[in-house]
Every structure is written in structure tokens, then in C-alpha cells.
Amino acid sequence: MRINLTSVFVDDQDKALRFYTEVLGFVKKHEVPVGQHRWLTVVSPDDPDGTELLLEPDEHPAVDPYRSALVADGIPVAAFAVDDVRAECERLRGLGVRFTQDPVEMGPVVTAVLDDTCGNLIQLTQYA
Template identity: 85%
Template sequence: MRIHLSSVFVDDQDKALRFYTDVLGFVKKHEVPVGKDRWLTVVSPEDPDGTELLLEPDGHRAVKPYKTALVEDGIPAASFAVDDVNAEFDRLRGLGVRFTQDPLEMGPVTTAVLDDTCGNLIQIVHSN
């Protein structure tokens, strides 16, 4: 068994697609109309057949309170592996990305947390 799909709830699929592709560097995998929304996934360009991230609309009544609570408590909605958190932090900050946690060594890992502009905090991490 392996993870095939994970999702992050977004407040605007177009804005999310731009952020996750143009800024974070993922590539679009699927875009299928589903009513007024889309089944919209992105993948790592390093593993195009790997785990897909669904940019899922946050329209369900349970989602907004959930997202708000996570952000208020500083809890990331997802965690992405990078080769070097400090280098990625510098690159993303140079693109105007807002971080809620600067790079921090925590034992065997270094992490940082960014705002995805779509209502989520996202953690980036590498093993030390």
C-alpha cells in the first residue's frame, strides 16, 4: 500500500494553482471540471507519477472553521520535503512568500512554515 493522493483545502483554485506551480514549483497533473469547481492536482516534477496533491475547494461548511483553527494554532496543513530548508526559505522569501516560522533545527530535522495564500500553513522540512 502507498499514498496515492492527499489534499489541501484552498479558497481559490486558480490562485492555488498559480502559487503551487509558479512559486512552489509543482506541476499540474490533472484538471477535470466538476460542476463549478475542478478536480485539480499537482505533483512534484521530480516524481510526476508519484503522490498527487489535490487543490480541493474549501466550500464544505466544516472546512473553514477547521482551516481557521489550524492557522490560529500555527499547525501546518501539509508538509513538503526539500533538499535544503534554508536555501528554499531564501528562494521563496525572495519571491514574496510570507513565513510564519523561519528555519528551525529540531533534532534530526530542520523546518520552516509558510503561508500558501489560500488559507493554509505549509511546512517545508529536510533531514539534518
């Protein structure tokens, strides 16, 4: 068994696609019309057949209270691995990304948390 798909709820699929591809560096894998929205996934360019991230519309009534509570408490909804958190933070800051947590060493990992502009906090993680 392996993880094939996970999702983040986004307030605007077009805005999310731009952020996740043009800023974070993922690549679009699937874009299939589904009613007024799309089945829209991105993947790592380093693992195009790996886990897909679904940029899922946030229209379900449970999403807003759930996501608002996570953001208010500073809890990321997802974590992405990078080779060097500090270097990635600098690169992303240069592109205008806002961080809610600067790089912090936590035992064998270094983490930072960013705002994805679509309603979510995302953690970057570097394993020692």
C-alpha cells in the same frame, strides 16, 4: 499500499494553481471539470508519478472552522520535503512568500512554515 492522493482546501483554485506551480514549483497533473470546480492536482516535477496534491475547493462548512483553528495555532496542514530548508526559504522569500516560522532545527530535521496564500500553513522539512 502507498499514498496516492492527499488534499489541501483552497479558497480559490486558480490562485492556488498559480502559487503551487509558479512559486513552489509543482507541476499540474490533472485538471478535470467537476461542476463549478475542477479535479485539480499537482505533483513534484521530481516524481511525476508520485503522490498527487488535490487543490480542493473549501466550500464544505467544516473547512473554515478546522482551517482557522489550525492557522490560529500555527499548525501546518501539510509538509513538503526539500533538500535545503534555508535555501528554499530564501528562494521563496525572493518571490514574496510569507513565512510564519523561520527555519528551526528540531533534532534530525530542519523545518520552516509558510503561508500558501490560499488559507493554509505549509511546513517545509529537511531531513538530516
